[in-house]
Amino acid sequence: MITIxxxxxxxxxxxxxxxxxxxKGHQFADNIKFDFGGDGxxxxxxxxxxxxxxxxxxxxxxxxxxxxxxxxCIESYVRIVPTYRNxxxxxxxxxxxxxxxxxxxxxxxxxxxxxxxxxKEIRGNIVCFASMFIPLYMKAKEYExxxxxxxxxxxxxxxxxxxxxxxxxIDEYKDVLNKIDYFFPNDVEAKMFTRADSVEKAAxxxxxxxxxxxxxxxxxxxxxxxxxDYAKWIATKKVEAIDSTGAGDSFVAGFIKCLDDGKxxxxxxxxxNECGGKTxxxxxxxxxx
Numbered sequence: 488m489i490t491i492x493x494x495x496x497x498x499x500x501x502x503x504x505x506x507x508x509x510x511k512g513h514q515f516a517d518n519i520k521f522d523f524g525g526d527g528x529x530x531x532x533x534x535x536x537x538x539x540x541x542x543x544x545x546x547x548x549x550x551x552x553x554x555x556x557x558x559x560c561i562e563s564y565v566r567i568v569p570t571y572r573n574x575x576x577x578x579x580x581x582x583x584x585x586x587x588x589x590x591x592x593x594x595x596x597x598x599x600x601x602x603x604x605x606x607k608e609i610r611g612n613i614v615c616f617a618s619m620f621i622p623l624y625m626k627a628k629e630y631e632x633x634x635x636x637x638x639x640x641x642x643x644x645x646x647x648x649x650x651x652x653x654x655x656x657i658d659e660y661k662d663v664l665n666k667i668d669y670f671f672p673n674d675v676e677a678k679m680f681t682r683a684d685s686v687e688k689a690a691x692x693x694x695x696x697x698x699x700x701x702x703x704x705x706x707x708x709x710x711x712x713x714x715x716d717y718a719k720w721i722a723t724k725k726v727e728a729i730d731s732t733g734a735g736d737s738f739v740a741g742f743i744k745c746l747d748d749g750k751x752x753x754x755x756x757x758x759x760n761e762c763g764g765k766t767x768x769x770x771x772x773x774x775x776x
Contacts, residue, residue: 488610489534489743492544493527493617493647494598496576497552500732502770504581522732522771523559524578525598526647527617529736529772530743531565533762536776537744542566544606546597548575553597570605573597586728586767599623603633612642613747615739619648620655627659634666643746645669647739650676657681657696665697669746671739673704674711686711687718702742702756704735709760712752721753723760726768733772738763 503517523532531543543565547553552575560567576596582588601622614637619630637644646667657664657680664670670693674686683689686703690713693701701713709723741762745755765775 488540488542488612489747490542490544490609490611490614490642491527491531491534491617492601492606492614493530494525494576494601494621495523495528495543495545495547495556496525496578496592496596496598497555498522498524498578498580498732498772500580500582500730500770502582502730503584505583518770520770522774523556524580524733524772525576525618526649526736526739528556528560529733530615530617530647530740531560531567532563532773533737533740533776534744535563535565536773537740539744539747540566542568542610544568544609546570546572546600546605548573548597550574552577566610568607570601572600580732582730582732582770586731588731601625603629606633609637609640609642613645613743614642615645615647615743617647617736617739619646620652621649626653627655627663630660630663631666634663638666643668645671645739645743645746647671647735648676648680651680655680657692661696664693667698669700669702669742670698671702671704671735671742673706673735677701677703687713690718700752702759704738704763706731706734706763710738710756712756714752717752721756721760723764726764728767730770731767732770734763734766736772737766737775 501516534541549571576598578592677689681689681692742759
């Protein structure tokens, strides 16, 4: 069993939208798709479709959208453990011709409402906190206490992240980072958090802060691995990208799948790159499976 702790939401994805929409006021998209999103939900769905037993600890809105998410998990064989709070976050994703995306989301909603007390029994032997820096009420102290509990239960602890929201620093998060076995920021997130000017330097700083294995996602350039054995770029195959939504989540899910299979870390990175590459070739976060 793998446990994912993180956000779930609804995505409305608009394909091939240009910035002229804000000047002309109307534009036809190649495709507009109703989809499920949130890094926690995405990682759980991908893991389940890759054949893994998975549970998702998340906050849902007490509304129709929350019911859709719950039913989607049941139909995808994900054991969902929800807390109901606030309304469901709905994100409109505008994707340009190159596959890059911009988001318009509701200011408040369930994705920022996760609290440490929402995490009760943890069934998985691998645990991934998929949404670092998203929860409104979790700071360094709350992460430290939760991560300490996870490690005291002899779990393997992974963490995925978004960009820092409140000028968080490495120094204040050292007692959080030194509990993480596998950390998966992307290049922008890693450099912003560490205040480094390169991926390599960011990885060095995170490793020195106590992360056992730093795996920085770098899109079409694959990933960069830093641990006690490696300081290594791991390339990925070039693909035609049409939508980057969920690529990082699929990367993490692919890595964890291989980790649970007992593969070595290079094999984990290679499969993670493959999963991320497949994601960007379709519209939506999980439809590549």
